[in-house]
Amino acid sequence: MRSVPLEIDIIDTLKKGGPDALQSLLKQFYSPLCLFAERLVADSAAAEDIVGESFIKLWNRRGDFESTQNIKAFLYITVRNACLNYLKQAKRDSLNQKQLAYLTGEKEEFILxxxxxxxxxxxxxxxxxxxxxxxGKVVKLAYLDGLRNQEVAKVLNISVHTVKNQKARAIQLLKTRLRDRDMLAFLLLCTFLRETSHSCQNLYLSA
Structure with a gap:
C-alpha cells in the first residue's frame, strides 16, 4: 500500500468529492499558505480565515483541476486576492496602506x-x-518556543552542555542538508535561526 498518494489519485478522488484528497491538499499547502497570507496582512487569525475560505472555494470548484500545480496556482492566487481585499477594507490603517502599495503598485515581485x-x-x-x-526537541524548544538553554535543559532533564551540543549538531545537520538541496533554503535557514517568527511556530504546530 502506498503511504503517499499519487497526484493522479488525488485529482481523481478530489473530482469525485473524496475528503481524503482535500485532507492531502490541506497537509501539503495549508501551512505555507498561512505563512504567505500572514506576511501580507500581518494578522495570523485573518490569514487563517483567508486560507480556510480559499480551500472552500477550491472544494466548490474541485472538478476544474487537472494537476496539483493547477491547484497550487489557484490557491496562491485566491489567497493573494483575498489578502488584497482585506487590506483594501482596512486601508485606514497606515501600515496596511503600505502593504497595499506593495500588492497593487510596482512591487509585484513582493508577492512572488x-x-x-x-x-x-x-x-x-x-x-x-x-x-x-x-x-529536534532541542531545536523546537530553543528556536520555536524561544526558551533559553537553561530552560531547555530543565524541560528535557539534560545538562546545559548537552543542550548546546545538540543545538550545534542540529544546526550543522540542517545546514548540510539544505545546502546540498537548495541554496535559497540554506540562506533562509540562517535567517530563521537568527530570528524565529510566530509564523514558523504555526508551521511547527501543523507539521
Whole structure:
C-alpha cells in the first residue's frame, strides 16, 4: 500500500468529492499558505480565515483541476486576492496602506518573494521534524518556543552542555542538508535561526 498518494489519485478522488484528497491538499499547502497570507496582512487569525475560505472555494470548484500545480496556482492566487481585499477594507490603517502599495503598485515581485519564502520555510520545518529525536526537541524548544538553554535543559532533564551540543549538531545537520538541496533554503535557514517568527511556530504546530 502506498503511504503517499499519487497526484493522479488525488485529482481523481478530489473530482469525485473524496475528503481524503482535500485532507492531502490541506497537509501539503495549508501551512505555507498561512505563512504567505500572514506576511501580507500581518494578522495570523485573518490569514487563517483567508486560507480556510480559499480551500472552500477550491472544494466548490474541485472538478476544474487537472494537476496539483493547477491547484497550487489557484490557491496562491485566491489567497493573494483575498489578502488584497482585506487590506483594501482596512486601508485606514497606515501600515496596511503600505502593504497595499506593495500588492497593487510596482512591487509585484513582493508577492512572488513571499510565495517562495513560505514554501522554503515549510521545507525547513520538514527537515527539523526529520532531525534525530533529541536534536529536534532541542531545536523546537530553543528556536520555536524561544526558551533559553537553561530552560531547555530543565524541560528535557539534560545538562546545559548537552543542550548546546545538540543545538550545534542540529544546526550543522540542517545546514548540510539544505545546502546540498537548495541554496535559497540554506540562506533562509540562517535567517530563521537568527530570528524565529510566530509564523514558523504555526508551521511547527501543523507539521
Amino acid at each position: 518573494n513571499e510565495m517562495i519564502r513560505a514554501e522554503v520555510l515549510k521545507e525547513i520545518m520538514n527537515e527539523i521534524n526529520n532531525l534525530p529525536e533529541q536534536c
